[in-house]
Amino acid sequence: MNINVTINGKIQSISAEMSLLSLLKFLDIDPSRIAVEYNREIIDRTQFGSVYLKESDGLEIITFVGGGNG
Amino acid sequence: MDNILKIAGVEIKSRLWVGTGKYRDFKETKEAVEASGAHVVTVAVRRVNITDHSKENLLDYIDPKKYIILPNTAGCYTTEDAIRTARLARAAGISDWVKLEVIGDERTLLPDNEALIEAAKVLVKEGFIVLPYTNDDPVMARKLEDIGCEAIMPLAAPIGSGLGIRNPYNIRIIKEIVSVPVVVDAGVGTASDAAIAMELGCDAVLMNTAIAGAKDPVKMAYAMKMGVEAGRLAWLAGRIPKKLYASASSPLEGMIE
Numbered sequence: 455m456n457i458n459v460t461i462n463g464k465i466q467s468i469s470a471e472m473s474l475l476s477l478l479k480f481l482d483i484d485p486s487r488i489a490v491e492y493n494r495e496i497i498d499r500t501q502f503g504s505v506y507l508k509e510s511d512g513l514e515i516i517t518f519v520g521g522g523n524g
Numbered sequence: 525m526d527n528i529l530k531i532a533g534v535e536i537k538s539r540l541w542v543g544t545g546k547y548r549d550f551k552e553t554k555e556a557v558e559a560s561g562a563h564v565v566t567v568a569v570r571r572v573n574i575t576d577h578s579k580e581n582l583l584d585y586i587d588p589k590k591y592i593i594l595p596n597t598a599g600c601y602t603t604e605d606a607i608r609t610a611r612l613a614r615a616a617g618i619s620d621w622v623k624l625e626v627i628g629d630e631r632t633l634l635p636d637n638e639a640l641i642e643a644a645k646v647l648v649k650e651g652f653i654v655l656p657y658t659n660d661d662p663v664m665a666r667k668l669e670d671i672g673c674e675a676i677m678p679l680a681a682p683i684g685s686g687l688g689i690r691n692p693y694n695i696r697i698i699k700e701i702v703s704v705p706v707v708v709d710a711g712v713g714t715a716s717d718a719a720i721a722m723e724l725g726c727d728a729v730l731m732n733t734a735i736a737g738a739k740d741p742v743k744m745a746y747a748m749k750m751g752v753e754a755g756r757l758a759w760l761a762g763r764i765p766k767k768l769y770a771s772a773s774s775p776l777e778g779m780i781e
């Protein structure tokens with residue numbers, strides 16, 4: 455069974471009962487230099503394995519990019 | 525010869541701080557940052573591109589063990605967005621410093637003072653080392669210091685404008701009335717601008733576009749490094765006062781007759 459979650463503003467269909475950590479693996483994202491907001495709440499990286507995604511969840515996954523001002 | 529700049533107890537090895545935006549690629553970013561001699565390097569916080577699988581990350585080129593990474597809230601227009609961005613940046617586990625920007629106007633990218641104060645209050649309370657990007661306004665600078673910001677970062681001119689220091693008198697006043705370090709942030713165009721900022725007594729200068737937008741960014745990075753060093757030395761040396769009339773530097777005695 456699949457569920458729909460919104461990741462960085464885009465709706466994605468993923469398999470149900472996936473943890474945040476397995477989602478990051480599935481997306482091929484190295485968890486070491488990112489931060490995750492799960493339904494508007496920041497998740498500590500030590501908790502990535504224990505947060506399980508459900509239908510209509512919203513995720514923001516950020517990293518650092520080149521930037522200076524503005 | 526010079527005292528070491530410290531922010532929140534951390535020794536800063538260079539008075540030139542640089543941004544990492546607008547470069548052609550990460551290789552050029554790395555070369556320019558190295559040429560600048562900077563120790564503090566600012567970065568933006570953005571969504572991971574989940575569909576692009578080129579896995580290179582800026583921090584593969586700018587080693588957080590070597591540099592003090594200063595995440596910024598560039599692009600934020602509200603207190604809420606700036607706070608949210610700062611919290612996410614800290615959660616990424618590299619730094620609890622934040623170059624706090626709350627932009628008030630798209631065309632000039634000037635700061636929104638009210639929103640900045642609000643965001644600074646919240647973030648200082650949450651234990652962030654807050655370095656706010658602000659107007660060249662001494663009253664704002666004092667308010668930000670009173671809140672608990674660890675440095676004040678007044679603009680020289682609008683971001684990316686390259687206009688240089690538009691109000692040197694205000695920058696001097698800011699430097700006089702606050703006791704935390706003053707870091708000129710944004711608006712410098714070339715090495716002499718950086719030197720002027722330092723000659724005014726500022727503790728450091730942060731820039732991005734002036735280096736990244738130059739025809740040869742690596743060369744300009746080195747020029748900026750020297751500009752900052754020259755300006756700082758001149759400040760420490762103490763310049764001569766300006767006079768209306770000449771003052772000969774050769775002796776009057778011993779002239780041939």
